[in-house]
Amino acid sequence: MAMGKVGKTVETLGDYLREQRIAAHLTLRQLAEQAGVSNPYLSQIERGLRRPSAEVLQQIAKALRISAEQLYLRAGIVSPEGTAGSVELAVLGDSRLTERQKQSLLDVYASFIALNDSTI
CATH class of the missing domain: 1.10.260.40 (lambda repressor-like DNA-binding domains)
Known part of the structure; x- marks a missing residue:
């Protein structure tokens, strides 16, 4: 799906x-x-x-x-909902990070959000 x-x-x-x-x-x-x-x-x-x-x-x-x-x-890289987009945009906009580092950070961030959403 x-x-x-x-x-x-x-x-x-x-x-x-x-x-x-x-x-x-x-x-x-x-x-x-x-x-x-x-x-x-x-x-x-x-x-x-x-x-x-x-x-x-x-x-x-x-x-x-x-x-x-x-x-x-x-x-689908950035979520249109609330403040989540601002964190994602900050990571994507940081020129000091490599593309792989950006993707890793976004993956970790998304997993934390999903975990927190499932416990609410």
């Missing part, structure tokens, strides 16, 4: 990225070049076949001149 949710989130992200790219009058190739990713990789993200890292989403957001937070929400 969780896999279906992830797939749906990524598909929604891809649709959103495609809409934003078209609205910005950019081809897939142009956006890939501006974001510093390969054309095939960006195509796979738009088609929902790949789930990009927070760092790649940030590069894409910068190239599209849109909020990285919106992409994080669409990708």
